[in-house]
Amino acid sequence: GNSVTQMEGPVTLSEEAFLTINCTYTATGYPSLFWYVQYPGEGLQLLLKATKADDKGSNKGFEATYRKETTSFHLEKGSVQVSDSAVYFCALSWISWGKFQFGAGTQVVVTP
Amino acid sequence: DGGITQSPKYLFRKEGQNVTLSCEQNLNHDAMYWYRQDPGQGLRLIYYSQIVNDFQKGDIAEGYSVSREKKESFPLTVTSAQKNPTAFYLCASSFIGQTGDGPQHFGDGTRLSIL
Numbered sequence: 300g301n302s303v304t305q306m307e308g309p310v311t312l313s314e315e316a317f318l319t320i321n322c323t324y325t326a327t328g329y330p331s332l333f334w335y336v337q338y339p340g341e342g343l344q345l346l347l348k349a350t351k352a353d354d355k356g357s358n359k360g361f362e363a364t365y366r367k368e369t370t371s372f373h374l375e376k377g378s379v380q381v382s383d384s385a386v387y388f389c390a391l392s393w394i395s396w397g398k399f400q401f402g403a404g405t406q407v408v409v410t411p
Numbered sequence: 412d413g414g415i416t417q418s419p420k421y422l423f424r425k426e427g428q429n430v431t432l433s434c435e436q437n438l439n440h441d442a443m444y445w446y447r448q449d450p451g452q453g454l455r456l457i458y459y460s461q462i463v464n465d466f467q468k469g470d471i472a473e474g475y476s477v478s479r480e481k482k483e484s485f486p487l488t489v490t491s492a493q494k495n496p497t498a499f500y501l502c503a504s505s506f507i508g509q510t511g512d513g514p515q516h517f518g519d520g521t522r523l524s525i526l
Contacts, residue, residue, distance in 0.1 A: 333514055335517075340520075341519055341520065342415075342417075342501050342503075342517035342518050342519045342520050343454075343501065343503075343515075343517040344517070345514045345515075345516070348514055388453065388454070390515075392514075399444075399505075399515055401453055401454045402453065403452070403453035404452075404453045404454075406451075
C-alpha cells in the first residue's frame, strides 16, 4: 500500500544552520506530495506542494523537489530561525483517493 | 476569510458520556476528514467523507461516529465506547479533483480530556 517515511526527530540545530528533513514514499504511479508544518497547539498548515516529477515546491525559504527516481521529497532550508521550530509532516495523496497518507512527523528545534 | 472552524478548543468528558466536536468549513470543499493526534505522534485517520450523506471509516473508527448532513459540516461524536479518548482532534477538508486531490486545510483542533 501507500506509505510515507520521515526521518525521526527531534532534529536540533542552531539558528542559521542548514536544515534537511528526509521523506521517502511508496506509492503506485504519481501521487501529489506535500509538506505541512504544525506549531505547538495548532492545526497543520500547508507549507509547500509538488504534483509531478521534478516539480520544486517552495515557500518561506523552504524547498522540496519531487524525485520520482528515488521516490523522495526532502525538505530543505538554507538558514533556519528560532521561529521555524515546529513539527513537519510529509504527506501524499493519490488521484481520486479521497484521503491523504501522512508521515509520522519530524520535530525541529532551533536554538538561538 | 474562508477557513475551517473547530469548536470547542478544549473539551472535557466524564466517564460514560458522549461528546460531540464541531467542524464547519466555508471553503466549498467536497471532502472532510477527522484525525486524532496523540502527544508526539503523527495523525491517524478516524473518518472521512467525500460527499454529503456518505462517509467512510478510517484507520481508528471504533468508538467514534460522524454525520455529513450538510456539505459545510462534519461533526464527530466521541462515544463512551472509546476508552482512551484523551487526544488532540483535527478536522480537515479538501477539494477532490480529476487530476488529484487538493491539499488538505486544517482547523485549529480540539483538545479532549477526561475528567
